[in-house]
Amino acid sequence: MNETIKLSSFGRKNKVLLINEEVIQFNRRTIFRKDIIGIKQYAKALQFYRFRVGEQHYLGLKTATQQLDILLTCYFDIDQDYFLDLEDRITAAIWEQTTDQIWLRHKEILKNNGTIAVGHCQVSRTGITLHKATDLTGKPLLITWPELHYQILHDRLVLNNQTDYAIYTNLYFKDTWNLDVFIALLDWITQENGLGELPEANTLGL
Structure with a gap:
């Protein structure tokens, strides 16, 4: 072009x-x-x-x-x-x-026990840390992979803890880089047992 x-x-x-x-x-x-x-x-x-x-x-x-x-x-x-x-x-x-390139890079980061920043969230092999939500001590809240429920709406991705719906966050397509890639990553982890490719993935309960 x-x-x-x-x-x-x-x-x-x-x-x-x-x-x-x-x-x-x-x-x-x-x-x-x-x-x-x-x-x-x-x-x-x-x-x-x-x-x-x-x-x-x-x-x-x-x-x-x-x-x-x-x-x-x-x-x-x-x-x-x-x-x-x-x-x-x-x-x-x-x-x-472009999305394939970023997806493969993010997948390799997780496979090597690294972390990925998506908006105000930090993604790791243990789950998603919400830096905009904190507990009483001010510590960021973690949604582990077995606890995660997510929903894709027309303008945003909603993440919440299915055992405690008071713990949630919204990531908006307008504001968040790589959100479509992140959704594909969530599908890979939660629907395809993607973390099963990682060493010691059984510790996640997946």
Whole structure:
């Protein structure tokens, strides 16, 4: 993909977007695909008082040192077909390769007894530590894997402790990097016994 695009219904086609197997270039920034460690995608409606006036679609990528943001804004359905087609092609060119790359990296981190940060949560072989929720001593709360229940809603992922529903948190797609990858990781752990690949995984009760 190598073309000049516009970012809003009232904008001009003056932004060059290049996507190939090695790099992604946009808005005078270049990132190497092998260096991408974060991806985020969401859509939101734009409202003026009670009236819907448009919609925004966002795709973000980041490396250890850079962040690249692609934000498409469609007002009053003007050029809606253009933006839907553009978003589909950008997603097709970026999404699968990037999420697979991050997923494999996160899987290896867990297999090597490391931890992964997802929003305000810390993910490890023992479970998910909620840094926004603390006990009476101020210590972050832990949801172990056998205790975990999770639900995917249109705008967020809900995590809670199925033995104590007072312990929960929300991770929003708009705010959280790698949330889609994290959901795939949760499916792997809870539905496919992914932690069974780890040494001493039986200590988790899985």
